[in-house]
Amino acid sequence: MTQPSPDWNSSSPSNKLSSARVSATAKRGSESRSLSLQDSYICPVCRHGQISALTLMDAFACNFCRHIFTANLQNQTVQVVDSSQPLTWRWTGRNWQSTYRDDPSLTAVVWFASIVLVLLPASIVWLMAFLFPPLPGSVLSWFPSVWLGCTFGIHLLMVGWLLAEHYQLPIYIASRVRLREWLGRR
């Protein structure tokens, strides 16, 4: 097993080395290359940062979302270790391919909960407005439809968050990191 060179520990050469690696990565973007600890790759979680090897470990870390990945160089795969889901990706030579080893029953529960969460409250509100319609010409006759819209919209947002978290959508992860950074700066 190859290891990063010893000068990897000192800060300034490693910074130079990693920026050189990033530019080399950009140059060789179209070429096929194998997964190795000496190289850096686009992060499969946020699709924004670069993952590079941690010193003396068979692991990568992202410089943007800070996720840690264990590497399996024989299988050319990485697995995220500090996430709610142990997602794995295979390096194809150019890009990451998700080897989704997701628990199917969990996915079914998530989707079932999502559908119930969107449909049930909105249909209760709609049923109430249908059974007890506002008096014609009353001041608040607009209220049931606005309330129905709010109920549906807010539950849809909740479900969107749940699904983005479940599937670890890259755009959601990247915006979450940016939001955390922005809140940290204030």
Ligand SMILES: [Zn+2]
């Ligand atoms: Zn990342």
